Amino acid sequence: MSAIASTEARRTIGWVVIETIRGYGVDTVFGIPGTHNLELYRPLDALGIRPVTTRHEQGAGYAADGWSLQTGLPGVVITTSGPGLLNALSAAGTAYCESRPMIIIAPGPARGAEFADVGTLHETKDQLAAASAIVEWGRRVQTAAEAVAAVHDAFELFAVRRPRPVYIEIPLDLLEAEADVPDDALAPRAGAPAKRPDGERVATAARLLAEARKPVVLAGGGSRGASAELRALAERLSAP
Structure with a gap:
């Protein structure tokens, strides 16, 4: 178990995702806490990460983009599902056009409840498709290992290719589940050397x-x- 996590029960998938991001030097995230994304906010204080809370997710996205421009680090945006995510996508579009690194993380429908169309809180027809149309890649993870790997893949993209925003969707039931990944899986991945120009x-x-x-x-x-x-x-x- 990570030395940072005080108890095994608290080490959810949301926790290890944030811990993996922290390993890459990110100490600030932007967004609005909501019913569905609390497991992403819960570990911030323990991991030494400053949350910047805005009045609107669009502001969070643009603040993250500006922070990235000033620091050289990827801007990280945490939104709730549905409209919260959609509000942040205009900033992701700007980051895409400007080739700036950004990670947007949002919860999605629980596994098995995709496209249920039953009117659950913040239910959106296909938020993964909406985000994927704007960012470099969007990914809905299905396991703890996939969630951690998605973070590593994002930072590898930023290091060796044209840096552009990515979207990671974590099913609500997975986000709150206990993590089952070893500590060494959270360590920053040794990236491939940047491609040299022809x-x-x-x-x-x-x-x-x-x-x-x-x-x-x-x-x-x-x-x-x-x-x-x-x-x-x-x-x-x-x-x-």
């Missing part, structure tokens, strides 16, 4: 820049972390 394309870009008569540098978010190199390039090209 040498031929780099050479072509360099040639085009060298031949440019009046080049102008328009730097996007992908240049974050390379400001010195960007300045050196601009100075070499005498480009504003």
Whole structure:
């Protein structure tokens, strides 16, 4: 059992998901506590994570996006199911277009109750499909191991590919269930090295820049972390 969790009974799937996120250095999450997502909020204090509560989930999404822009870490948004999730998706759309990392986590219908259409609290026709249409990938997990793996997969995406938001849906009955994953499964995954650009394309870009008569540098978010190199390039090209 994790040394952080005080009792085995408290170590729910929601707990280990948040603990896995904490292992990657995230110390702040954004969202609104609700009936269905309390197991994601319960461990925050014990794990040293600051919850930022907003008046509306859209604000939580944009706050997480701004926090990510300032810190370089993925913004984490915790919403309740149905309308809570849908409210956050406009911010996810912005993060997608801007290539910024974001993890949205929300509970979904209990396993076996998908598409039941019985009018349960916050029931939505297909929230997974709605989110998946906006983010890089959306995933509904079915086991504790899948829930933890989804977090690792998200951070691997952010590290080695174009960083874009992802959505993790945890069935309500699974979220509240006792965790059955070993502690070492929660440790950050050793990611594959970031892909290097194709040498031929780099050479072509360099040639085009060298031949440019009046080049102008328009730097996007992908240049974050390379400001010195960007300045050196601009100075070499005498480009504003």
